[in-house]
Amino acid sequence: MDISLTIDSGDDIGDLESLVDWLSGESALVGRVRLPAAAPAPGEMGGLAETALVAVSSGGALTALAASLKAWLAQPHRSDVRVRIRTEGGTTIDVDAKHVDAKRLERLLRETLSVPFGE
Template identity: 50%
Template sequence: MDVHISVTGGETVAEAESLTDWLRGESELRKVALTGRAPGPGEMGAVLDTVSVALGAGGGLSVLASSLRAWFAQPRRSDVRLKIRRPGGATVELDAKRVRAGELEEILRAALADPDESTPEQA
């Protein structure tokens, strides 16, 4: 599964670069790349504010959640917001000021779950 993480707040490009470097340190994440959006009116080039991550099967989402939790805990991350989306799927926004460590993986799983995958019924 591929996910795209857009960074807002703080120094957006610097935070996106920091997050890219951080996630590249996780060997379980198959591919991490800094990407961006096309330039808007009056802009001279692309804005590199998005981190694209290819998650491997079997625990990739857990690794991403754990790594994001640790990255948020670093100094000067309180103004950062992340918008995490799966192409063709749902989007979740995380605010470093409001995200609780224990909830992060559950939030990501719920938002990024593939609707085509069947989930077991709860008793």
């Protein structure tokens, strides 16, 4: 199952690319993170992705995603960044850099995606 990640910050596209690079460096998430091709707007040569997709078919991927998001958001220049996590079913979880907690985020992801602990 895929979940989507969008960024709300002063530099949405740059921060999204930074987050994708960060998550792609996590061994448990290698090959699970991608920027889908965006359709170009009229008059544009190409479109910029506004959402990243992460495949999270296992509990290990959820744990890695939660820990990696927390670490990325904890960087000093990320203090005003918010990440919106949306499931395939449309449920959303908003996480901001000022109030992120990896264990709480992992619990919310597992509850939202109906993935029990230990998987």
